[in-house]
Amino acid sequence: MIRTYIPRYRLVDSEAGRSHYVYVLEICHAGRVHKVEKRYSAFHSLYKQIRKHYPNSESEFPPKRIRNTTGKVLEARRAGLETWLSSAILIEPTPPQLLAFLQIHNYQPPSSSEGSGSSSDDSPAHQPLLLFTRDPFILNHNLQTPTLTNQVSKGVLTALYDQSFIMPV
Known part of the structure; x- marks a missing residue:
């Protein structure tokens, strides 16, 4: 295309x-x-x-x-x-x-035989997504048992999800 x-x-x-x-x-x-x-x-x-x-x-x-x-x-x-x-x-x-x-x-023009009768433009042009079925931060935050040992990951998740988090100036 x-x-x-x-x-x-x-x-x-x-x-x-x-x-x-x-x-x-x-x-x-x-x-x-x-x-x-x-x-x-x-x-x-x-x-x-x-x-x-x-x-x-x-x-x-x-x-x-x-x-x-x-x-x-x-x-x-x-x-x-x-x-x-x-x-x-x-x-x-x-x-x-x-x-x-x-x-x-x-x-090379796109072949019309791709897919099941639909053009290749209808299919997404991105890679498959990796997702979690449950949010690990919320799960760990509610259980009060820290299983995230990586401090960088914990800091990023806290900054993204914790409503009371305030960025230091």
Whole structure:
């Protein structure tokens, strides 16, 4: 699964004296995150390619021309690009132009045979949790028999669970 975010944009000064904005993309894929910077023109070129090859994928793309470069206008464009990119990733099969744009190599789409008819996105992406059926601090506190011999553990448990505990200043 691929997830993309555009958390920010930044102004870049070029050698010719003309400045432009780039959008910082964070791409999460195969347990790794990498960052890529792209200009609006690169997004627009990708949009035209995808629209040509996948005409049924109609999603809103931010306009090319903007009146000014105030923070509010640039933030609206950033949010629009992020929304469009999120919808472009959902195209099946994933367009190779999009994978090249995101600099993802050797992409293996998730297999639909995993699980019992449900997609792999429905399952939790975390490791199993270790939990206690009874709270050892409360059990030991009520019995008044200290079985926790580790003083560090006892101090942490006291700070977390004892309502009368006051942190020394």
